[in-house]
Amino acid sequence: MKKKYSIYSLVKNSLSDNQNWKKMWRNPEPRKFYDVIIVGGGGHGLGTAYYLAKEHGLKNIAVIEKGWLGGGNTGRNTTIIRSNYLWDESAHLYEHSLKLWENLSSELNYNIMFSQRGVLNLAHNEHDVKEIRRRVSANKLNGIDSEWVDPHQIKKLVPIMNTENCRYPVLGASYQPRAGVARHDAVAWGYAMRADELGVDIIQNCEVKKIRTAKGKVQGVETSKGFIRSNRVGVVASGHTSVLAATAGIKLPLQSKALQALVSEPIKPVINTVVMSNAVHAYVSQSDKGELVIGAGTDGYNSYTQRGGYNIIEDTIRAIVELYPIFGKMKMLRQWGGIVDITPDASPILSKCEVEGLYFNCGWGTGGFKATPGSANVFAHTIAKNKAHKINAPFSVDRFVSGRLVDEHGAAAVAH
Numbered sequence: 001m002k003k004k005y006s007i008y009s010l011v012k013n014s015l016s017d018n019q020n021w022k023k024m025w026r027n028p029e030p031r032k033f034y035d036v037i038i039v040g041g042g043g044h045g046l047g048t049a050y051y052l053a054k055e056h057g058l059k060n061i062a063v064i065e066k067g068w069l070g071g072g073n074t075g076r077n078t079t080i081i082r083s084n085y086l087w088d089e090s091a092h093l094y095e096h097s098l099k100l101w102e103n104l105s106s107e108l109n110y111n112i113m114f115s116q117r118g119v120l121n122l123a124h125n126e127h128d129v130k131e132i133r134r135r136v137s138a139n140k141l142n143g144i145d146s147e148w149v150d151p152h153q154i155k156k157l158v159p160i161m162n163t164e165n166c167r168y169p170v171l172g173a174s175y176q177p178r179a180g181v182a183r184h185d186a187v188a189w190g191y192a193m194r195a196d197e198l199g200v201d202i203i204q205n206c207e208v209k210k211i212r213t214a215k216g217k218v219q220g221v222e223t224s225k226g227f228i229r230s231n232r233v234g235v236v237a238s239g240h241t242s243v244l245a246a247t248a249g250i251k252l253p254l255q256s257k258a259l260q261a262l263v264s265e266p267i268k269p270v271i272n273t274v275v276m277s278n279a280v281h282a283y284v285s286q287s288d289k290g291e292l293v294i295g296a297g298t299d300g301y302n303s304y305t306q307r308g309g310y311n312i313i314e315d316t317i318r319a320i321v322e323l324y325p326i327f328g329k330m331k332m333l334r335q336w337g338g339i340v341d342i343t344p345d346a347s348p349i350l351s352k353c354e355v356e357g358l359y360f361n362c363g364w365g366t367g368g369f370k371a372t373p374g375s376a377n378v379f380a381h382t383i384a385k386n387k388a389h390k391i392n393a394p395f396s397v398d399r400f401v402s403g404r405l406v407d408e409h410g411a412a413a414v415a416h
């Protein structure tokens with residue numbers, strides 16, 4: 001039975017002091033065998049399990065998570081959602097996702113707080129102007145709502161921005177009105193709740209130690225709760241994917257680096273869109289609570305410490321204060337890092353591999369939150385049919401052998 005969130009259930013539960021809400025998902029012990037095992041309880045993994053059950057009728061599925069749901073990058077990101085990528089392949093993937101975002105609260109009957117407040121990508125030099133204008137034209141050819149805006153229009157959208165009196169003046173921007181932000185935890189919880197209802201076992205606090213293979217086929221996973229058998233395993237473990245792949249003898253073209261974000265004390269609404277700048281490297285939006293949500297860059301070296309270097313946030317704050325002098329005296333409340341998985345072409349891997357029954361969904365780097373529903377949807381198709389969906393076919397791991405790369409450094413860079 002679908003758990004309903006309605007005005008009626010809110011009133012009814014408030015009368016009993018909110019003590020009688022049903023648990024959002026069960027907490028089962030793992031079975032000995034599953035038709036499909038998904039490793040990683042972030043948005044992409046939980047979403048994959050949901051679409052496998054809902055659209056492909058598979059019932060015996062487990063999501064295995066070493067910590068808590070959404071405790072990885074899903075719960076650590078700055079939640080920017082957009083689809084204005086350069087190449088057709090990426091535009092199709094991210095736009096597929098954006099369309100799913102637009103209906104996700106209603107599909108899950110759970111408010112993911114998707115807010116289409118628009119995203120500006122600033123241009124600060126001639127190179128930026130050419131690159132962004134080219135991208136806007138490419139987006140239009142793909143039916144994506146992207147437009148070029150001049151500094152005058154930018155000032156109207158964000159009056160507090162200092163566009164002229166700075167080292168890198170703002171020369172223009174791309175603007176995607178349908179882009180925006182969503183509540184990250186809610187995405188994981190919404191998918192988890194609906195997947196659980198469809199019979200998916202969500203197993204938390206269970207670490208996958210090794211992917212067991214024999215004669216070129218996957219056999220299952222060795223976990224902190226024992227061996228679990230399965231002929232199909234999907235690995236969706238962001239920054240730790242290459243570590244897991246190595247246990248099956250597979251080397252993926254991934255680097256794992258810390259990426260940081262920080263939030264300020266809450267203030268009254270001052271900025272009602274999302275602003276990103278690759279060149280000076282700062283991006284900012286304002287949460288519904290009033291905090292500024294600020295994204296920084298990745299460290300220059302591989303690491304698994306979920307923290308990141310202080311020099312990175314210093315540079316980011318310097319850029320933010322130059323672009324918005326009125327933020328100069330604000331206090332920052334929290335800072336954190338997540339381990340992101342970066343490919344050589346800044347595009348994801350959504351793919352089968354040389355081991356039969358083993359699938360990878362990774363390489364989202366600094367920008368995979370926006371892709372959560374779309375990626376989960378096509379990855380479920382890939383696992384269920386043992387064949388890529390036409391949207392994720394270009395994102396096969398083979399492209400690093402064939403050379404058919406989807407280079408999105410301009411659109412992805414370290415910004416989102």
Ligand SMILES: Cc1cc2nc3c(=O)[nH]c(=O)nc-3n(C[C@H](O)[C@H](O)[C@H](O)COP(=O)(O)OP(=O)(O)OC[C@H]3O[C@@H](n4cnc5c(N)ncnc54)[C@H](O)[C@@H]3O)c2cc1C
Binds near residue numbers: 043208239339364
């Ligand atoms: C600071 C920061 C800011 C970001 N900002 C944005 C943004 O604004 N917009 C955007 O689109 N993207 C952004 N991203 C990127 C985005 O967060 C990720 O690409 C996306 O959330 C990845 O989701 P996921 O479900 O694949 O991974 P995760 O949410 O990381 O889930 C993977 C899960 O796998 C689990 N796991 C790992 N190893 C094992 C194991 N051995 N056994 C069992 N479980 C395991 C982890 O515990 C984790 O919960 C940002 C990332 C960071 C860190």
